[in-house]
Amino acid sequence: MLLISCTQKATQKEHTNTTSVVTNDYDPEANLKKLKITLRAPSTPVANYVNVVRTGNLLFLSGKGPLQDNGKNITGKIGADLTIEQGYEAARITAINQLSVLKSTLGNLNKVKRVVKVLGMVNATSDFTDHPAVINGYSDLMVEVFGEHGKHARAAVGMGSLPGDIAVEIEMIVEVE
Numbered sequence: 001m002l003l004i005s006c007t008q009k010a011t012q013k014e015h016t017n018t019t020s021v022v023t024n025d026y027d028p029e030a031n032l033k034k035l036k037i038t039l040r041a042p043s044t045p046v047a048n049y050v051n052v053v054r055t056g057n058l059l060f061l062s063g064k065g066p067l068q069d070n071g072k073n074i075t076g077k078i079g080a081d082l083t084i085e086q087g088y089e090a091a092r093i094t095a096i097n098q099l100s101v102l103k104s105t106l107g108n109l110n111k112v113k114r115v116v117k118v119l120g121m122v123n124a125t126s127d128f129t130d131h132p133a134v135i136n137g138y139s140d141l142m143v144e145v146f147g148e149h150g151k152h153a154r155a156a157v158g159m160g161s162l163p164g165d166i167a168v169e170i171e172m173i174v175e176v177e
Contacts, residue, residue, distance in 0.1 A: 095170070
C-alpha cells in the first residue's frame, strides 16, 4: 500500500506489517520552535524505575505528571479543585515533560516515527466523567508537534488518587527510527 500526503510526495517504507509515510515537511523540532516550547532536562525517577525503556524500535515512556518550570506539580482533583480547562493545561504540561524525555533519549525529535499509544490517568472526583477532555491537552500537543505522526491510540481514565495528588499522570509508547 502506498500512502500519499496531500501536500508532499510520500515514500513507502515496509517493516513488520506497517507502512510509514515520509513527507518532506515532517519536522517536529521546527514545530517546537514555532510553538515557542523549550524543553528542559527530564525529571529523575523517584523510585526504582527509569524514564524510558527501548525495545527494538519502540520506546515505552514511564508515567509523568504536570511538573512545571517552577519545580511544582499541578495538584488536585478535576471536578473539585480544578476545572476541565486547568486539567487540560496540566495534561499539556505533562506532554512537554514527555517530549523532554524523548529529546533526551533520542537527541532529536525528528527520529520519532509515530506516537503509538497514550494512557492518560486523571485524578478526578467519583462523579467526574469527562476524562477525555482533560487528556486532550496531551493529545492536541502531540499532533501540534508531530502532525499526523502524533495521532495515537489512547485511553483516558479516572483515578481516585495519583502520586503526590498530581492532577494527571500520562505514559506513552512511541515508534522511532
